Amino acid sequence: MSHLALARVGFAHPKAPGTSGAGRAILDQADLDVPRGAFVLLTGPSGAGKSTLLRLFCRLEEPQTGQVLLDGQDVAALAPAQLRRRVSYLQQTPTVIPGSVRANLLLPFSFKAAHGQTPPDDTALATLLDSLAAGDIPLSQEASTLSVGQRQRLCLARALLTRPEVLLLDEPTSALDPESAQAVLRAAESFCLDQGGTVILVSHAEFAPARVTPAPYVLCGGTLCRAGAA
Amino acid sequence: MTAGVLDISLWRLCLALVFSLLAGGCSLALKLGLGRDIAIGTVRTFAQLFLMGWVLGLVFAVDxxxxxxxxxxxxxxxxxxxxxxxxxxxxxxxxxxxxxxxxxxxxxxxxxxxxxxxxxxxxxxxxxxxxxxxxxxxxxxxxxxxxxxxxxxxxxxxxxxxxxxxxxxxxxxxxxxxxxxxxxxxxxxxxxxxxxxxxxxxxxxxxxxxxxxxxxxxxxxxxxxxxxxxxxxxxxxxxxxxxxxxxxxxxxxxxxxxxx
Incomplete structure (x- = not known):
């Protein structure tokens, strides 16, 4: 059974208020099957709707037709907070709240959906940051003073702390230097290979993972197809 | 409650229009472009408050x-x-x-x-x-x-x-x-x-x-x-x-x- 799937999904952005005609079409009758533990690399021209596709999986967008499925169940039937703990979407622009790095990392544990979960201690947080080549960032540092690249790694660490089944990564290395980008990609690979998680990664950049062979897909003109397929 | 109030007769009420005329005069002299708004505001003040007075009188009477x-x-x-x-x-x-x-x-x-x-x-x-x-x-x-x-x-x-x-x-x-x-x-x-x-x-x-x-x-x-x-x-x-x-x-x- 697929872990994540699209079944005849159609999606168009709503038209702006006061304008006539249909909204911009992103997906037209799209199908996709992503097995558990797969590593999908999604490419396509700017504006094709790659980010929108990721947002459909965590129900930040709603398809006009068809179904988005997680473990065979329509995501619309799942409680939104629980769905988003299972399917973690990392925004293209890394976003932090005012406060320390520690406060940002522990943010997911302040929500009702995390009731009963024990927040990790400082040692665990530092180890996680270290695995993302961000071990030099003090936990007490104000998060708003971090560089974009450091914020990106902080956001990935925060997403991993929620122990998701699926990671949706939207251009996660676009603001990183090559060394930091490799650290992020290694973390995504490890999530996939060592923890059995599913990864969908959107990237414009040339991407050469060391340990996994990604399933390449291209989104263009509302059609989602396997790269290299006829 | 109204025993201590000094009545304002209608003509003295109209005398208060002097203040609207003063504001209109300023607008004209300084080319503020507010003359029309001052005129409409004055008329509305009279109309709305007279209407409110009439409605309140009616509501008080019906009780x-x-x-x-x-x-x-x-x-x-x-x-x-x-x-x-x-x-x-x-x-x-x-x-x-x-x-x-x-x-x-x-x-x-x-x-x-x-x-x-x-x-x-x-x-x-x-x-x-x-x-x-x-x-x-x-x-x-x-x-x-x-x-x-x-x-x-x-x-x-x-x-x-x-x-x-x-x-x-x-x-x-x-x-x-x-x-x-x-x-x-x-x-x-x-x-x-x-x-x-x-x-x-x-x-x-x-x-x-x-x-x-x-x-x-x-x-x-x-x-x-x-x-x-x-x-x-x-x-x-x-x-x-x-x-x-x-x-x-x-x-x-x-x-x-x-x-x-």
Whole structure:
């Protein structure tokens, strides 16, 4: 059974208020099957709707037709907070709240959906940051003073702390230097290979993972197809 | 209450037009372009207040609770309509929840003041209920407009933070808690500030009216204190209830933000 799937999904952005005609079409009758533990690399021209596709999986967008499925169940039937703990979407622009790095990392544990979960201690947080080549960032540092690249790694660490089944990564290395980008990609690979998680990664950049062979897909003109397929 | 009031005859009332003419003269001399607005404002002041005087006279004469409540609801509708007009958000429909919430909240506040504090007999006695209700509505209308405008603008400005928290498992209420807090605070601050200045900068309207009407200043200040506290309570309750009710409409099913 697929872990994540699209079944005849159609999606168009709503038209702006006061304008006539249909909204911009992103997906037209799209199908996709992503097995558990797969590593999908999604490419396509700017504006094709790659980010929108990721947002459909965590129900930040709603398809006009068809179904988005997680473990065979329509995501619309799942409680939104629980769905988003299972399917973690990392925004293209890394976003932090005012406060320390520690406060940002522990943010997911302040929500009702995390009731009963024990927040990790400082040692665990530092180890996680270290695995993302961000071990030099003090936990007490104000998060708003971090560089974009450091914020990106902080956001990935925060997403991993929620122990998701699926990671949706939207251009996660676009603001990183090559060394930091490799650290992020290694973390995504490890999530996939060592923890059995599913990864969908959107990237414009040339991407050469060391340990996994990604399933390449291209989104263009509302059609989602396997790269290299006829 | 009116025994101590000096009557203003119609021709002396017209004499007050001198002030409008003065304002119009300034506009003409300095080319301010306000002549038309001053003229319309003057006519509307006369027309609206004469109409209100006639309606209040009618309501006082009929002395029916249903008529008093109906008039209060019309006033609440007008207040909500005015507040609605100051907010330019098109993506979220909020007119009817706003009207209903304002009418309910301010009805409760007005009944509490007339029934429990002023001890009007009966609680809907129009001479008390309508002026007090009018003050509650007039002052709270501004706070509601400020709070909702802030809610909508902050949900757009901080859309990335709201969305980030949703992605980490927050529900809509948790993800927008900071925005809601800021909006309610913005709605409440003007009425709290006015408590700080009352009696120092000017003699407030209700107290002025009572003193002109011959009331003992010691009673007039008690009424004014009730009015000030009532307005703070009404703006707090109104801003909170309306912000929370309308916040729910800013998210589609599935906790999807509509403003971004």
């Amino acid at each position: 029916s609770p249903w008529l008093v409540l109906a008039l209060f609801l019309v006033m609440a509708g007008a207040a909500a309509h005015t507040a609605r007009g100051r907010i330019h958000e098109k993506a979220v429909g909020f007119a009817w929840p706003m009207y209903a919430s304002m009418a309910c909240v301010y009805l409760v506040v007005t009944i509490t003041v007339t029934g429990a504090i002023v001890h009007a007999e009966p609680w809907w006695k129009p001479q008390y209920f309508l002026p007090i209700g009018g003050m509650v509505l007039g002052n709270s209308m501004n706070s509601v407009a400020v709070a909702l405008d802030r809610l909508f603008s902050d949900l757009r400005a901080r859309a990335a933070v709201v969305e980030m928290q949703l992605c980490l498992g927050a529900d809509a209420a948790e993800a927008s808690a900071d925005v809601v807090r800021t909006a309610i605070r913005a709605g409440m601050i003007p009425s709290i500030n006015s408590m700080m200045a009352v009696g120092l900068v000017s003699i407030p309207g209700m107290m002025t009216g009572q003193i002109l009407g011959g009331s003992d200043p010691s009673q007039a200040i008690r009424y004014q204190i009730v009015v000030m506290l009532m307005i703070v309570g009404a703006t707090a309750l109104g801003s909170t209830v309306l912000t929370l009710v309308i916040r729910r409409r800013c998210f589609a099913p599935g906790d999807r933000p509509l403003l971004r």
